[in-house]
Amino acid sequence: MKKINIAIVGLGNCASSLIQGIGYYSKDDLPEKEKVGLIHKDICGYKISDINVVVAFEANIEKIGIPISEAIFKEPNCTKIFHDDKKLFNNKVSAGPVLDGISARISKLVKTHKINKNIDEWQKNIVDELKSKNVDIMVSCLPVGSVEASKFYANCAIEAKIGFVNAIPEFICSSVEWSKKFENAGVPCAGDDIKSQFGATLLHRILVDFINKRGQVIDNTYQLNVGGNTDFMNMLDEERLISKRISKTEAVTKLIDDYDLVTKIGPSDYIPHLKDNKVCYIEINGRQFGNVPFKVDVKLSVEDSPNSAGVIADVIRLTKVAKDRKLSGYQEFSSYYFKHPMRQYHDDEAIDIVEDFMDKI
Numbered sequence: 001m002k003k004i005n006i007a008i009v010g011l012g013n014c015a016s017s018l019i020q021g022i023g024y025y026s027k028d029d030l031p032e033k034e035k036v037g038l039i040h041k042d043i044c045g046y047k048i049s050d051i052n053v054v055v056a057f058e059a060n061i062e063k064i065g066i067p068i069s070e071a072i073f074k075e076p077n078c079t080k081i082f083h084d085d086k087k088l089f090n091n092k093v094s095a096g097p098v099l100d101g102i103s104a105r106i107s108k109l110v111k112t113h114k115i116n117k118n119i120d121e122w123q124k125n126i127v128d129e130l131k132s133k134n135v136d137i138m139v140s141c142l143p144v145g146s147v148e149a150s151k152f153y154a155n156c157a158i159e160a161k162i163g164f165v166n167a168i169p170e171f172i173c174s175s176v177e178w179s180k181k182f183e184n185a186g187v188p189c190a191g192d193d194i195k196s197q198f199g200a201t202l203l204h205r206i207l208v209d210f211i212n213k214r215g216q217v218i219d220n221t222y223q224l225n226v227g228g229n230t231d232f233m234n235m236l237d238e239e240r241l242i243s244k245r246i247s248k249t250e251a252v253t254k255l256i257d258d259y260d261l262v263t264k265i266g267p268s269d270y271i272p273h274l275k276d277n278k279v280c281y282i283e284i285n286g287r288q289f290g291n292v293p294f295k296v297d298v299k300l301s302v303e304d305s306p307n308s309a310g311v312i313a314d315v316i317r318l319t320k321v322a323k324d325r326k327l328s329g330y331q332e333f334s335s336y337y338f339k340h341p342m343r344q345y346h347d348d349e350a351i352d353i354v355e356d357f358m359d360k361i
Contacts, residue, residue, distance in 0.1 A: 004320045005134050007055035009153050010141040011063055013079040013229050013276050016072035017309035022051050024083035037310055043317040044358055051316055053089045054133040057096035061113045064095045076109045076230050079276035079305040097122045101142050101149040103234050123156055130160040137163040137319050145240025158185045163319040166191030167312055169247040173330055174342045183329030188322035190315050190331045193247040193339040196307035200225055200280035201251045201339055203300055209255045218286040220262040228274030235267040247340040254344035278304040311337050333357050
């Protein structure tokens with residue numbers, strides 16, 4: 001199989017973990033017992049080592065103009081380093097428009113470039129670069145709340161006629177309007193808002209779904225998350241958090257059809273010393289046989305970015321397979337990998353969709 005050329009928008013912690021992972025799983029001398037963490041080692045002939053990062057776009061001046069594999073270790077990135085290969089991807093990081101990608105809070109940590117171009121010039125330059133580098137898939141890892149930037153890069157992918165993976169909670173691929181745009185361009189899209197391999201949303205979904213299927217009733221539940229990366233700092237701004245709350249809440253509540261679930265779900269605070277570690281607290285109050293009450297209290301602690309990178313590694317390969325098959329528009333396998341797909345399925349149904357997709361010739 002040939003390489004999957006990808007462009008990454010935003011070289012933050014998630015991109016860092018993904019790129020480190022490509023190098024880690026590509027090592028010839030990696031012991032078998034350490035080859036853990038992949039959802040699928042092989043997807044229709046594509047391995048994670050086939051992912052080739054040829055382009056990256058950034059607004060942070062400290063990352064622009066240096067090799068991609070060096071830029072992922074620049075501050076304010078703070079995820080764990082598990083594979084440090086600064087020669088893996090040597091193409092230099094390109095500048096992209098700032099738009100709303102950098103919030104007022106993050107601008108105190110990040111110095112942005114001062115390149116003066118109108119939006120049409122930016123789009124032409126980026127589309128030209130995507131085409132010249134033979135990019136297959138664009139992956140958006142923009143910060144939460146990047147509404148205009150998300151639309152801009154989605155339009156660039158459409159014009160360049162490449163696949164699009166939206167890892168963040170801006171509703172692009174799950175929108176009928178945007179899906180139609182990708183369909184008309186003849187390219188696939190997958191999204192929105194990556195559901196971590198085993199994170200807060202998945203754990204909460206499992207508990208709620210299991211309790212409901214066992215004939216019990218949930219009266220109310222909450223999920224609170226704290227962390228110390230720039231994503232959590234960014235999400236202190238409630239205006240940038242609207243779609244994130246919708247995405248995380250629907251991922252849980254849509255599993256319950258018989259009654260309205262009273263809930264509060266979402267990021268709650270930024271704790272700098274936690275760095276890329278996310279700590280989640282879940283409480284569920286309900287009633288069981290005989291209308292007797294019960295209560296569930298759970299705490300989960302995970303490294304946030306590797307948890308999402310393992311999912312993105314699958315989605316990139318699946319989107320490439322969709323592109324190979326000349327499929328276009330929204331891809332249904334998104335329901336397994338994202339918090340806000342077009343349609344919510346129970347996870348056992350969603351994985352069947354993925355496996356059926358992979359089994360097709």
